[in-house]
Amino acid sequence: MNASTATAPARRHLQTPQPPASLFPYNPGSLLSVMDLDLDAVSHLLTRATALENQDPLTRDRILLKRRIALLFYESSTRTRTSFELAAKSLGADTTLVSSLSSSIEKGETLKDTGLTLRALGAEAIILRHNSSGAPWLLEQETGLPVLNAGDGMHEHPTQALLDLRTMLARLRPGVDKVGAETLAGVTVTIVGDILHSRVARSNMLLLPRLGARVLLCGPTQLLPDSAANAGPGIAVERDFEAALRQSQVVMMLRIQAERLAGVQIDLAQYKDAYQLTGQRLSAHAPEALVMHPGPIIRGLELTAGVADGRQSAILEQVRHGVAIRMAVVERALGAQPKEGRA
Amino acid sequence: MSSVLIRNGHLIDPAAGVDAAKDILLKDGRVAEIAGAGKIKAGHEAGSDVQVLDASGLTVAPGLIDIHVHLREPGQGHKETIATGTAAAAAGGFTAVAAMPNTTPVNDSPEITRWMLSPERGACVRVYPIGAATRGSKGEQINDFAALKAAGAVAVTDDGHPILKDGIMRETLAAAARVGLSVIQHAEDTRMTQGASMNAGPMAFKLGLRGMPVEAESSLVERDIRLVTELRDARVHLHVAHTSTAAAIAAVRQARRNGLRVTCEVAPHHFLLTEEHVGLYNTNAKMNPPLRSAADRDAMIEAILDGVVDAIATDHAPHAVHEKEVEFEHAPNGITGLETALGLCLRWLHKEWKLPLGRVLSLLSAQPAALLGLKGRGTLAVGSFADVVVFDPKAEWTYHAKETHSKAHNTPFDGWTMQGRVRWTISEGRIAYAAKYPQ
Numbered sequence: 001m002n003a004s005t006a007t008a009p010a011r012r013h014l015q016t017p018q019p020p021a022s023l024f025p026y027n028p029g030s031l032l033s034v035m036d037l038d039l040d041a042v043s044h045l046l047t048r049a050t051a052l053e054n055q056d057p058l059t060r061d062r063i064l065l066k067r068r069i070a071l072l073f074y075e076s077s078t079r080t081r082t083s084f085e086l087a088a089k090s091l092g093a094d095t096t097l098v099s100s101l102s103s104s105i106e107k108g109e110t111l112k113d114t115g116l117t118l119r120a121l122g123a124e125a126i127i128l129r130h131n132s133s134g135a136p137w138l139l140e141q142e143t144g145l146p147v148l149n150a151g152d153g154m155h156e157h158p159t160q161a162l163l164d165l166r167t168m169l170a171r172l173r174p175g176v177d178k179v180g181a182e183t184l185a186g187v188t189v190t191i192v193g194d195i196l197h198s199r200v201a202r203s204n205m206l207l208l209p210r211l212g213a214r215v216l217l218c219g220p221t222q223l224l225p226d227s228a229a230n231a232g233p234g235i236a237v238e239r240d241f242e243a244a245l246r247q248s249q250v251v252m253m254l255r256i257q258a259e260r261l262a263g264v265q266i267d268l269a270q271y272k273d274a275y276q277l278t279g280q281r282l283s284a285h286a287p288e289a290l291v292m293h294p295g296p297i298i299r300g301l302e303l304t305a306g307v308a309d310g311r312q313s314a315i316l317e318q319v320r321h322g323v324a325i326r327m328a329v330v331e332r333a334l335g336a337q338p339k340e341g342r343a
Numbered sequence: 344m345s346s347v348l349i350r351n352g353h354l355i356d357p358a359a360g361v362d363a364a365k366d367i368l369l370k371d372g373r374v375a376e377i378a379g380a381g382k383i384k385a386g387h388e389a390g391s392d393v394q395v396l397d398a399s400g401l402t403v404a405p406g407l408i409d410i411h412v413h414l415r416e417p418g419q420g421h422k423e424t425i426a427t428g429t430a431a432a433a434a435g436g437f438t439a440v441a442a443m444p445n446t447t448p449v450n451d452s453p454e455i456t457r458w459m460l461s462p463e464r465g466a467c468v469r470v471y472p473i474g475a476a477t478r479g480s481k482g483e484q485i486n487d488f489a490a491l492k493a494a495g496a497v498a499v500t501d502d503g504h505p506i507l508k509d510g511i512m513r514e515t516l517a518a519a520a521r522v523g524l525s526v527i528q529h530a531e532d533t534r535m536t537q538g539a540s541m542n543a544g545p546m547a548f549k550l551g552l553r554g555m556p557v558e559a560e561s562s563l564v565e566r567d568i569r570l571v572t573e574l575r576d577a578r579v580h581l582h583v584a585h586t587s588t589a590a591a592i593a594a595v596r597q598a599r600r601n602g603l604r605v606t607c608e609v610a611p612h613h614f615l616l617t618e619e620h621v622g623l624y625n626t627n628a629k630m631n632p633p634l635r636s637a638a639d640r641d642a643m644i645e646a647i648l649d650g651v652v653d654a655i656a657t658d659h660a661p662h663a664v665h666e667k668e669v670e671f672e673h674a675p676n677g678i679t680g681l682e683t684a685l686g687l688c689l690r691w692l693h694k695e696w697k698l699p700l701g702r703v704l705s706l707l708s709a710q711p712a713a714l715l716g717l718k719g720r721g722t723l724a725v726g727s728f729a730d731v732v733v734f735d736p737k738a739e740w741t742y743h744a745k746e747t748h749s750k751a752h753n754t755p756f757d758g759w760t761m762q763g764r765v766r767w768t769i770s771e772g773r774i775a776y777a778a779k780y781p782q
Binding site for chain 1: 671
């Protein structure tokens with residue numbers, strides 16, 4: 001049989017409608033996704049974070065003196081909310097917190113109306129934490145204000161990825177603020193656990209490969225679908241935790257998000273057996289790796305207390321970097337000139 | 344009743360095998376005469392009260408038939424009414440629409456069916472109610488199909504919900520067959536789609552949305568075909584609504600090869616768009632079944648071109664603006680479709696993918712009429728209902744959702760280029776829509 005008769009008939013090649021180009025972000029001050037930032041913008045934020053961190057607090061608080069920033073939180077938060085608030089206040093801004101449990105949101109007010117109300121009250125930017133993926137896009141579209149995504153559903157948490165990057169750079173590339181496509185060449189970052197429900201994982205896997213890092217995703221199929229590897233370039237799935245550890249310079253542990261499991265049954269004993277980061281595992285397979293965790297940590301589940309408090313842990317450094325990064329992001333939100341023709 | 348004479352148009356009537364310049368005379372709600380172009384004179388055979396429409400350069404075809412629309416009445420008049428939905432239908436060239444029963448309350452009774460058909464509803468084209476297969480569309484207790492049919496229902500379905508239980512679906516197929524009704528299945532195994540708001544796959548993962556796997560559709564289509572096979576009754580007719588996956592199409596194709604009476608429809612959005620069109624949480628690209636992968640979309644195109652698909656149906660699903668201006672996962676499913684179907688089918692199926700005009704029109708009229716047994720519809724043979732669409736097949740135009748006749752604006756096709764513009768829509772001899780744009 002010759003080759004030409006063995007092949008199936010060629011599929012018709014049909015021209016089909018193309019998806020429209022994105023209109024977002026409307027406002028150049030917004031930070032909705034890490035994909036809104038090119039590497040120059042990332043470098044600028046890292047540089048500003050360092051400069052603002054080192055600036056005299058008494059001059060720093062002139063930068064956004066009396067500017068109004070609303071924090072709109074539909075989910076509970078310790079780190080993100082506090083660090084955004086401290087960051088905004090460090091720059092002199094007035095902040096107000098609206099949380100879903102003590103506002104008209106409880107009475108059925110929509111996100112659109114809540115956003116318009118905050119704008120009418122004089123808010124110049126809104127920092128939004130929301131349990132629905134994509135909510136910041138809706139808020140930006142409806143208000144035209146700079147919107148900072150402080151975590152949306154299972155989607156993204158861009159400031160977390162930036163502070164994670166700053167943490168990695170401080171340990172692995174000290175003194176580097178300007179980043180490029182090779183800055184993290186040779187670095188493998190393994191993200192472990194509940195990838196499916198993690199906005200931290202998504203933002204990191206969309207940011208770090210652009211700086212040359214390789215991202216390995218590790219977890220059971222229920223929490224890590226195979227299709228995750230197609231989310232972008234430089235991402236691979238490695239189900240064997242110890243094999244992943246042996247390749248890693250950074251290991252980022254995630255909490256199992258019980259509030260988002262939606263019927264997925266996890267056998268915790270089995271899970272710990274396969275994926276818990278223990279002191280023994282760490283010293284055997286990744287004795288020099290940086291251990292990170294976006295918090296909140298559940299000691300004794302995804303990692304042991306010894307690892308959380310150990311020499312390799314950068315968990316509290318991450319929190320500290322969060323304030324600096326968020327100062328830079330808030331400054332950018334109010335410093336950017338809105339596009340013409342938008343509210 | 345007055346008469347309408349459509350002169351000098353190019354008549355395409357696939358069911359009657361006509362594709363030629365013709366005059367057509369409509370009288371007393373029926374097609375009275377067809378003759379060569381210029382042959383029928385007003386004031387002579389036609390009578391003196393005849394309204395003459397000059398269709399020079401235009402195509403004259405059987406009025407379009409959409410067997411899957413949501414007119415939202417009773418109960419959800421803020422989204423659409425029978426009057427506004429049928430006005431949109433007429434503007435889109437449709438002269439008959441089959442209305443799904445997922446209203447409030449569900450159309451599961453002869454009383455509601457008759458209420459929908461009452462002249463007080465103000466329908467401007469023919470409405471064919473489809474009755475609920477089970478009480479309240481809850482999938483538990485089968486309705487009285489003979490009574491629904493007597494009241495005017497043309498098929499049964501629990502659209503919006505699947506009939507999940509094997510026993511109930513088997514009984515539905517058998518009972519509907521006994522009274523000569525088709526069963527339309529919304530094929531979605533809801534046990535696989537809890538909390539999901541788009542197609543499962545890399546795009547859903549990236550957007551952080553829960554996904555509906557293709558198996559949720561195909562496994563139920565396969566189950567239904569198995570039930571049809573087991574029933575061994577030639578009267579049983581299963582129609583698969585809004586088919587969206589290659590696997591479901593493959594199952595339908597195989598069932599047909601096995602001689603079963605299994606048909607399917609595809610909506611324009613499923614042969615044109617993919618999950619990529621969800622973009623950044625565009626709620627006007629959210630519907631159920633969801634926009635699928637490019638491979639599934641391509642399979643829909645192939646199946647239309649090679650004849651496996653029996654009808655194009657829009658799944659016109661209007662929603663109020665405020666209902667779609669919410670978080671993606673909270674937005675209701677569905678998009679409008681009646682005003683864009685013809686323009687999209689001509690632009691893409693005909694112009695781009697070279698499906699002959701007669702076959703495009705057949706998928707939008709003759710075939711859906713045959714599928715639901717709508718007598719005297721889908722053709723312009725003498726004696727048929729005077730349901731006609733007259734359109735300029737060459738006109739390119741841009742669809743603007745804000746100019747819609749529907750109450751709703753929820754379409755992903757706002758600003759899209761359409762081909763083929765409706766000039767007149769005639770429903771049972773009465774002009775239901777006449778274009779206002781400059782001639």
